[in-house]
Amino acid sequence: MRHPGRWSALAVLAVAGAWLLWGQPLQTPSPPSVSDASIPSASPPTSDASTSTEGGGTNGAPFSPAGLAARKQQLALWQQRYDRAEQVYSSYRDATRYPHGSHPISEHPDQVRPFEPVSEDKTLRDASGKAVKGLRLRTTQERVFLGGTESVTFTIEAFDDNNKAVPLLVHQSLAQTIADTSTPVTPIQAPVPFTDDGVGPDSTGSDGKYSARLSPATQGFANHAGTIRLLAQVSANGEQGVAHFDVVYSPVVPATWLGTREAVESGSLNFYLKAQVQVAGRYVVSARVYDGNGKPFALLQFNEQVAAGVAEFKLQLFGALLRDKNPTFPLRLVDVEGFLLRPDAFPDRSMMTRQSGVVHTSDRYGIDRFSSAEWNSEERERYLKEYGRDLQEALDRITALQ
Amino acid sequence: MPQSLRNHSTLHPIRTTLLTLFGLLLVAGGVYATNYSLWVNGRSNASAVAGNYADFIYWGPAGTAAGVNKKSVNWDGYNRVSTQNYRIRDALDCYCTGTNWCYIAAHSAGNLQVGYALSLFGGSTRNVKNATPSSAGTCGDAGGTQTGWNIKWVNIAAGAGGGSELSDAGSWAVSEPLVADLKTTTARALYDHNQTRAKWFYMYAGAKGTLYSGILPGQDDEAVAYHSSGGVSGSGGASFCNPSDWFCNDLALGTAANEGGKTKWAYHSVKFRDDTESLNHYTNGNWGGVVSKVRADMEANAR
Numbered sequence: 001m002r003h004p005g006r007w008s009a010l011a012v013l014a015v016a017g018a019w020l021l022w023g024q025p026l027q028t029p030s031p032p033s034v035s036d037a038s039i040p041s042a043s044p045p046t047s048d049a050s051t052s053t054e055g056g057g058t059n060g061a062p063f064s065p066a067g068l069a070a071r072k073q074q075l076a077l078w079q080q081r082y083d084r085a086e087q088v089y090s091s092y093r094d095a096t097r098y099p100h101g102s103h104p105i106s107e108h109p110d111q112v113r114p115f116e117p118v119s120e121d122k123t124l125r126d127a128s129g130k131a132v133k134g135l136r137l138r139t140t141q142e143r144v145f146l147g148g149t150e151s152v153t154f155t156i157e158a159f160d161d162n163n164k165a166v167p168l169l170v171h172q173s174l175a176q177t178i179a180d181t182s183t184p185v186t187p188i189q190a191p192v193p194f195t196d197d198g199v200g201p202d203s204t205g206s207d208g209k210y211s212a213r214l215s216p217a218t219q220g221f222a223n224h225a226g227t228i229r230l231l232a233q234v235s236a237n238g239e240q241g242v243a244h245f246d247v248v249y250s251p252v253v254p255a256t257w258l259g260t261r262e263a264v265e266s267g268s269l270n271f272y273l274k275a276q277v278q279v280a281g282r283y284v285v286s287a288r289v290y291d292g293n294g295k296p297f298a299l300l301q302f303n304e305q306v307a308a309g310v311a312e313f314k315l316q317l318f319g320a321l322l323r324d325k326n327p328t329f330p331l332r333l334v335d336v337e338g339f340l341l342r343p344d345a346f347p348d349r350s351m352m353t354r355q356s357g358v359v360h361t362s363d364r365y366g367i368d369r370f371s372s373a374e375w376n377s378e379e380r381e382r383y384l385k386e387y388g389r390d391l392q393e394a395l396d397r398i399t400a401l402q
Numbered sequence: 403m404p405q406s407l408r409n410h411s412t413l414h415p416i417r418t419t420l421l422t423l424f425g426l427l428l429v430a431g432g433v434y435a436t437n438y439s440l441w442v443n444g445r446s447n448a449s450a451v452a453g454n455y456a457d458f459i460y461w462g463p464a465g466t467a468a469g470v471n472k473k474s475v476n477w478d479g480y481n482r483v484s485t486q487n488y489r490i491r492d493a494l495d496c497y498c499t500g501t502n503w504c505y506i507a508a509h510s511a512g513n514l515q516v517g518y519a520l521s522l523f524g525g526s527t528r529n530v531k532n533a534t535p536s537s538a539g540t541c542g543d544a545g546g547t548q549t550g551w552n553i554k555w556v557n558i559a560a561g562a563g564g565g566s567e568l569s570d571a572g573s574w575a576v577s578e579p580l581v582a583d584l585k586t587t588t589a590r591a592l593y594d595h596n597q598t599r600a601k602w603f604y605m606y607a608g609a610k611g612t613l614y615s616g617i618l619p620g621q622d623d624e625a626v627a628y629h630s631s632g633g634v635s636g637s638g639g640a641s642f643c644n645p646s647d648w649f650c651n652d653l654a655l656g657t658a659a660n661e662g663g664k665t666k667w668a669y670h671s672v673k674f675r676d677d678t679e680s681l682n683h684y685t686n687g688n689w690g691g692v693v694s695k696v697r698a699d700m701e702a703n704a705r
Binding site: 077100109303379 | 463465466467472481482484485487488503522523524525526548549550552554555567570577579582585586587588590591594595596597599600601602616617619635636637638639640665667668669702703
């Protein structure tokens, strides 16, 4: 049974019938906006019944003033559709020259250095959430998701509106679990002191930047899977406020890394990250590739089902990408992160241990070892066919209207 | 003979032939492609019936034109993105596999839902479905499998893909699981926002925000700031504004890097920037706010 399709066909039939009987030019539900060339106008909501299709207009004969105006509107609309279809088609074609898991890292600008602390500037707020004027907090947190015995470092600094450092005091800081339920649950709590003494997590003493480290496995959270929220009560310039950090912790480490090897296969350079997989499921792994000059140029991603046992996560550095970028060898595989994706659950991932820095250095290869052939797949063909059809239709309609 | 009648008479055999062809098309029902427009809601959708694709209560009157064969992908707008994402994947399986293709419109936290589905599940093997949903919102197998879904493009109204500063304690209920996902650091770390599998996300950003202007950086629509609704890559907290504001970096239209150099996520393009500060975050029960812009685009181009 394919009722939706039948109803669509009936709608098409009705439209075509109306067109054939009255011989009117095609009409569109909403003309392009004059004030905003990039988008159609925000016409008042119209009902599905009155505007469900094109071709039902009654603005006059094709060469009447009204008919010509309608035709002009049509042309503008189809030109707009053509522009979008052309962007969609050509960008998809170009992007899928390489498989989705093997792309220039310039397309993933915030994935270049995944292990750098997440830094944010935010207005200082009091305990009720009200903004304190003239004071901002600059915070960092080393990571958002962590697992097993991993720890996370946080920092806080205060600035005024002129970006001048303001002396800060951290009065109290407490980490506690956040339950994803309205049912009362006794939270797990632990103090996580911020210091500015150059000891432990604090890299430089008395610089106005306070640091703290949370190690869930050793601070009472070893059996907690979920959000841990760190609240720090601070004051600056006599104003009280709160800094607020969330991390998502999963005690289970689903797989452990065992090593890396490489192979040139079918014109591509493949890196195989070996792992002992304790928990089967969908694993999401990414790694950066740096060229011989230390410049990052590719992001490799893996997202597949993996069985328990010893497994190899294959990260493909696609041949055409190598040919196009022609990097200096040897290449370096850098900053590998991975997790087990747990669909429909929270936390939705169990983290593998980060592999920070250079994980593997490749051999040196002549560029002609790699294939310049572009990627192909059923998915790509399906998309190019459909996008191409949309593009051709828009072109045909424009031609007919001109 | 009047011109209209003369034409009518002359065209008659052609009309007859075409009508016959359309009739044959109907008889052959099921072998042709159907396009759908999926609408993915944001935060707070308690009144909708999850799995009922005809329930548009989140958006406005269900009879409003909003793209071809429109379907409302109702998730609860309350729980974690990860625990509700199956609702989005169910809809994508139903309507966007086999010969069927989809246009997607999403609002606010619906941005996170769509981005999460495409980034983390967009390359997974899907069963081709028959576009006939059960009351639970799942469809029967039509036979065969495919990689990922068939998606033409995605329109995002007031996107919260980059989170909102209002999710910090004090502005929204901290007991709400979704609010924790909307924290800027968490939302931005949830998945690789650049990995859309080369599908375009057209971003519509509103700026009629005053209530939380002390908390939301730069221009905002009263719930999300431009750094999120404009699909700006990197950390949250950065201020982006309309060109009329000389003291704040501009959110650039299209795919261009923003003033100050911050880039957008890949395959994210700002289609609408609210230079007149006239649209806020809320649908107001009638496809209102920034959603009005997306609705108009869907009506015109999702066909």
